[in-house]
Amino acid sequence: MNEQDKASSTTPAPEPGAHRWPLWEVFVRSNRGLSHVHAGSLHAPDASMALRNARDLYTRRNEGVSIWVVPADAIAASDPDAKGAFFESPQGKDYRHATYYTKSEGVKHL
Amino acid sequence: MTQSVGDSSASATRITPGNALRPEDIAQATRQGAAKASEDVAEYALRLGDDALILAQRLSHWISRAPELEEDVALGNIALDQLGHARSFLSYAGSAWGKSEDDLAYFRREPEFRSAHLFEQPNGDFAATIARQFIVANYQFPLYRELTRSSDPMLAAIAAKAVKEVDYHLDHSTQWVLRLAGGTQESRRRIIAGFKLMWPCVGELFEDDELTARLGDAGVVPSSLRAEFDRGVADVFTEAELDVPASPPATGGGRHGRHSEHMGYLLAEMQVLAREFPGASW
Amino acid sequence: MAQNVQSGGVSTHEQSELDAAGAENFDAIIARDSRIEPRDWMPEAYRRSLVRQISQHAHSEIIGMQPEANWITRAPSLKRKSILMAKVQDEAGHGLYLYSAAETLGTSRDEMMDALVAGKARYSSIFNYPTPTWADMGAIGWMVDGAAICNQVPLCRASYGPYGRAMVRVCKEESFHQRQGFEILLELANGTPEQKEMAQDAVNRWYAPSLMMFGPPDDDSPNSKQSMAWNIKRFSNDELRSRFVGMMVEQVKVLGLTLPDTQIRFNEATKKWDHAPLDWEEFKEVLAGRGPCNAQRLERRRSAHEEGAWVREAATAYAEKQAAKNAQKVAA
Numbered sequence A: 001m002n003e004q005d006k007a008s009s010t011t012p013a014p015e016p017g018a019h020r021w022p023l024w025e026v027f028v029r030s031n032r033g034l035s036h037v038h039a040g041s042l043h044a045p046d047a048s049m050a051l052r053n054a055r056d057l058y059t060r061r062n063e064g065v066s067i068w069v070v071p072a073d074a075i076a077a078s079d080p081d082a083k084g085a086f087f088e089s090p091q092g093k094d095y096r097h098a099t100y101y102t103k104s105e106g107v108k109h110l
Numbered sequence B: 001m002t003q004s005v006g007d008s009s010a011s012a013t014r015i016t017p018g019n020a021l022r023p024e025d026i027a028q029a030t031r032q033g034a035a036k037a038s039e040d041v042a043e044y045a046l047r048l049g050d051d052a053l054i055l056a057q058r059l060s061h062w063i064s065r066a067p068e069l070e071e072d073v074a075l076g077n078i079a080l081d082q083l084g085h086a087r088s089f090l091s092y093a094g095s096a097w098g099k100s101e102d103d104l105a106y107f108r109r110e111p112e113f114r115s116a117h118l119f120e121q122p123n124g125d126f127a128a129t130i131a132r133q134f135i136v137a138n139y140q141f142p143l144y145r146e147l148t149r150s151s152d153p154m155l156a157a158i159a160a161k162a163v164k165e166v167d168y169h170l171d172h173s174t175q176w177v178l179r180l181a182g183g184t185q186e187s188r189r190r191i192i193a194g195f196k197l198m199w200p201c202v203g204e205l206f207e208d209d210e211l212t213a214r215l216g217d218a219g220v221v222p223s224s225l226r227a228e229f230d231r232g233v234a235d236v237f238t239e240a241e242l243d244v245p246a247s248p249p250a251t252g253g254g255r256h257g258r259h260s261e262h263m264g265y266l267l268a269e270m271q272v273l274a275r276e277f278p279g280a281s282w
Numbered sequence C: 001m002a003q004n005v006q007s008g009g010v011s012t013h014e015q016s017e018l019d020a021a022g023a024e025n026f027d028a029i030i031a032r033d034s035r036i037e038p039r040d041w042m043p044e045a046y047r048r049s050l051v052r053q054i055s056q057h058a059h060s061e062i063i064g065m066q067p068e069a070n071w072i073t074r075a076p077s078l079k080r081k082s083i084l085m086a087k088v089q090d091e092a093g094h095g096l097y098l099y100s101a102a103e104t105l106g107t108s109r110d111e112m113m114d115a116l117v118a119g120k121a122r123y124s125s126i127f128n129y130p131t132p133t134w135a136d137m138g139a140i141g142w143m144v145d146g147a148a149i150c151n152q153v154p155l156c157r158a159s160y161g162p163y164g165r166a167m168v169r170v171c172k173e174e175s176f177h178q179r180q181g182f183e184i185l186l187e188l189a190n191g192t193p194e195q196k197e198m199a200q201d202a203v204n205r206w207y208a209p210s211l212m213m214f215g216p217p218d219d220d221s222p223n224s225k226q227s228m229a230w231n232i233k234r235f236s237n238d239e240l241r242s243r244f245v246g247m248m249v250e251q252v253k254v255l256g257l258t259l260p261d262t263q264i265r266f267n268e269a270t271k272k273w274d275h276a277p278l279d280w281e282e283f284k285e286v287l288a289g290r291g292p293c294n295a296q297r298l299e300r301r302r303s304a305h306e307e308g309a310w311v312r313e314a315a316t317a318y319a320e321k322q323a324a325k326n327a328q329k330v331a332a
């Protein structure tokens, strides 16, 4: 841990090195009809090796029928800002959920 | 909202045993007398089983020593696949003589082993291991594919499971041959050296003899696989800009129990504990 | 690790405001026992403490492969050989899951690996004991993996998300590790007198070291308190150790073996299992690098790492050449 990331809100990227294999994020579909779910990450020199390593590492016990690998640094993520403005809008908009509609409670097949 | 860390129902971590043909199933079938190999089929199964067993023994040595942790896991998988095939073939072979997989693995002497020399070749560096693995996969893949059509249903069933796994071994070793040949000067030098070291053992894999002739539809005639092997190798070698080594074939003799100097050490290590306690249960 | 999509740089003034807001948010998340995720603000000490703990844990998994890999080629049956190989392979996977979790905190695996092979990082001292007999495979599975599971199950709820998630995966895979070890011992205990003796000898040798896996006694464990306040650790070392002893004392009866400790008893007053005092001097010696196999274990890891360098370089060079080729094709 170096000094400059003291109390920083972002995660510093690992130092790129001459023979360091990049990091890949692995997503596994456990069954047909289900989404790919983030399973973890691994290191590999390129996409085809990343896929193969993911197969060996994350599906040894029949955990998957399909795998995606994505270079970790190709993922753009929402800002983890403490105030959470990014996710504020859906808050309070309960009318998007069925439970908001109480008067029809008890009506069958609704 | 609370995040569900530790949610054991997370679908991507589902763990199920699968339902493929297992060595235990074959051992059970043979014990119950549901499957009994003929003498010739047993001899043949012994060859295939010994190839896989000796290779698994070699590959397993890489676990905790591989060039990268991901490769520890990959080589471990291949070793486990080979060991699984070995157990199936040996269990079935043993049915002819009332012997278990362990009787055959641990209590035969060197001249009784029927594996070809390639499988007992020392691991060497990673390149030598990959060269050996590439040759093995290019041999085993068409072999098992053809064996799925064997007139012997048990051999066909074992091959049906094995061929899918070896398909992956073929892919794994191909990927590494391309990377080592097209990587750095150092890696290229090493993979060329690896193939030079292993190539003399290729010829033996495709030698026919009386047994393979007698087997007929039950087995696969080794020489019939050579053309496809050469094509498979040539495809990858062309892309990798590698030449087929000119090394002359070695004498071989593994199918008849004549092994290289390496075999004695391998067997001594593998068998030491079982032989210390003959008849013991583990 | 994902890139942070944000605009421009931040002034020091803005930064300190962000820190204050971040600290408040962090405390609130911990207070409601929720999870911290990689890109959340976190106190530097929390980050440091996690990196230390997770990387030590990862190193332990990786070094821990060696004492068991020692028997793969000599396993006495093909079934045991398969099981042992699958188990040691799992441990490599555990190391990988954990290194990945640590990487989300900004320390690369290479840095961690370099520290390990340079002898600058710690790992569980138990893996510095030798495995002279096959029964050690049983004792390690039953006792060492058993102790690890006791430690790890509560870690599935660790406040740092990636660590907790890695531990969920690890714990699922661990479930067979302890059983296979127990069954190895069971077979030996019911075998020939020599086999039974081998089993008892292994249990005798691994008992104290496995108890020490829970770490020093609570009154001598400086980091524990803070770690519990941060919801990383959920139970104290002594609490977990006591639970473990309680389980062992019952299970050993099924084996028909004994634990080398005549002082085990359930203490009605504390509701805890008491056991004989442990030799913490030995623990510190082994941790400091003076155990029976420290040098050997590190040397093996170092040589694997160094001898693999040309392979890693080759794969990188190949990937670069292929990328350049593809770029050319696209341009053409």
Ligand SMILES: [Fe+2]
Pocket (backbone or CB within 6 Å): C061, C090, C091, C094, C170, C174
């Ligand atoms: Fe583990």
Ligand SMILES: [Fe+2]
Pocket (backbone or CB within 6 Å): C061, C094, C148
């Ligand atoms: Fe562990």
Ligand SMILES: [Fe+2]
Pocket (backbone or CB within 6 Å): C091, C145, C174, C177
């Ligand atoms: Fe384990």
